[in-house]
Amino acid sequence: MTLLAWPAILMLSTAAILIALAAWRQGPKQREVGTLLIWRRVAQQHQATQQRRRNFDLLLWLLLAGVVVGAIAATRPAWLHTQDHSRVAVFVEPTGPGIEQANLDEVKARVEADLPGAIPTFFLSTKDGGVPFNAVTLGSAGPPASQISDFERHSTDYDARLLMLNQPTTGTEDLGRAIPRLTKARPGVVFHVTGSVDRLLVQASAGLAPSVTGATLVSSSTSADSVSYLYEPTGVQIEVSDAIGKRTYRRRPFGVGTGNGWTGDAHEALLKALQLHEPDGRAPQVWLGSDELKPAVRVSAGEDFDLTTATLAWDPQHALLRDLPLGDFDWLGEGKLLAPTSGVQPLVTAVVDGKPVGDLVRLRDSGKVLEFAGDPFSRAPVASAALLLDNAIGVVSGVRPSERTGYELSEGPELPTRRQALAAPFEPYGELDLSSRSAAPLEFSTWLCLAAGLLLLLAATIAARKENPRPKPGVVG
Amino acid sequence: MTDTAEIFDSAFLRQLEALDAALLRLRGGVGEGARGHGRTQGQSEFRGHRPYSPGDDLRRLDWNAYGRLGKFFMREYERERTEHVTILLDCSRSMAAGTPPKHLLARRTAAAFGYLALKRGGSATLVGQPVVEGVARFSRLLEQLTNAGPVSSTGVAGQAAALAQHGRAPSDLVVVTDGLEPLESFRPLQSLSERRTSVTLVQVLSPDELDPTPGGTIELRGLEEGEAIELQLDASTIAAYRAELESHLEALNTVSLRNGWTLALTDSEADLQQLFIGKLLPAGASL
The missing domain is CATH 2.60.40 (Immunoglobulin-like)
Known part of the structure; x- marks a missing residue:
């Protein structure tokens, strides 16, 4: 349906008005008179004029023309117009970022040279960015199969299809002619x-x-x-x-945030050793020394406690302590201890007389916060402290900085x-038959509808302006 | 069969009485010798008696004769004897046309002429019918008129020709017609005029005959001819019709003047007062 369809339909609706007017104009067209004595004399004078009018009733002819044209329009006639040039849909597969422009110009030149007398229409993926010439942009920017399927749907009205592919593709054999996208392979891409x-x-x-x-x-x-x-x-x-x-x-990068208790030189040295940085506008993966944010590694969180007689107890298989040289750390020397509490997971515990008196290292808040009673990072050798920090971050964040990939x-x-990248010339396959140019149907029923509507509108106007011949009730001449 | 009361209803009868009174007033007096003109004017010598009929003017009752004979007799004068009106009513089918139909006013006009004649002691004859004498027998005239519907193929010409062939020409002849006939149809009337018949011609046309309305292509069916013609009734056709009608009326008027007829044209919507006082009396009709 074109833009003219609705106006044509609206104008054709005037037929209803015309029919109403015609019906209104129906009725007895006879009039009784006493005698024809005078009227016959008048008729003799007007005989020639009457004859002319009888032969050309404009309203009748307009009605007839409108009905005939409307009836023809209803059959939806169309010219079968044979195209002078074949219309070829050309699918151009993208070859990757950075090289589209030059290649597309080259593609256009190739197609125009290889298909003389044909009118190519190029279909490009939206991933190709700016379209350098008049081409149809396919909505799909997905894998080649998706793009080709999209192209197939958009090119059903064309005489032939040409696919310029990076590599031979299964399922395109019957679609049209497939030729290499590139004329030579690109080495070292x-x-x-x-x-x-x-x-x-x-x-x-x-x-x-x-x-x-x-x-x-x-x-x-x-x-x-x-x-x-x-x-x-x-x-x-x-x-x-x-x-x-x-x-x-x-x-x-592995972004960390620092807070209270993480401001010493030893701490800075550890960050450099593990290549940890303040995040650039992104949320830190771990907070060091923060009392509120999570996941976090907190130090000096314990209270003073006499640990001179205390011994240590720990889980050697825990990820925090695995492969860690525990001897490099003086867990008890600072005299700090985390008071026992529920809902925490003790990792290193102080034991006095065989009984645990508190924690030196523990996990809380569902494993998101690792608390140290003292600050083992600033008192141990840098290598061991770095290993401990690497393990500590791995415990609360799930990823050790030393193991981050990519x-x-x-x-x-x-x-x-x-x-x-591996696009290369290949042996073309498929058919590109340009000998059978399609006959494009040129439907013009809309124009006929428009003409019929105009004729009927004109007839309605004339009918409305004519005087009603229906005699007044009871009047007999 | 049409009922008499349908055409001549009580309102019509009251109109007749009012018309009679109005004419008497216009004549300036009541009684004998005060009305009439033309050949009968002044002729009032006593002619004789006739039996009384209910409705007769009691002022002309002959009381002496009653004293002698014990019966009522009315005195008759010569002038009244000559006040006999002959009515020729056009009963052709064309008189059925119009709204109201022309024959309605035509028959009422004829009745009015008869009534006035009877009321003045005269008599009235509807052509082809027995003479009616005495106002008491006015109903008989009405019956005759009621039966004279517009169904005949004989128009004015045939009836006038029959009258002309009659031995004695009527003294006063009233012709009520639409006049839409060839002028040749009026030749029998001319021969009557040559035999000293006073002719009053009342021409009744319907409003649509006088001023037809336009209206596209119309099939005109003539009641008179039983045929139809198709015409485009636009403004030019209507103008041509008016010109032709005017020409016809003018020709009829010329014939009337040439023969000394009194001619009055009226449309079928007019009432009796308008016709008799407004048109016939000024035209010199014998009323």
């Missing part, structure tokens, strides 16, 4: 970067090794179409350069998908 504290894995297309700084190549392995490189990071920042551009990766992209283009 990185499509995967992942790493831990001591390892960095980089995967790229074959042909050219990426340039990596901030890490040392440990090994590499080659598969059918890609190469995997294993690096050992030498710093917190790694730069990876390939055919697309340069990307900078940083180890994912690097994150801090600068440079996003990585392409594996399919995009």
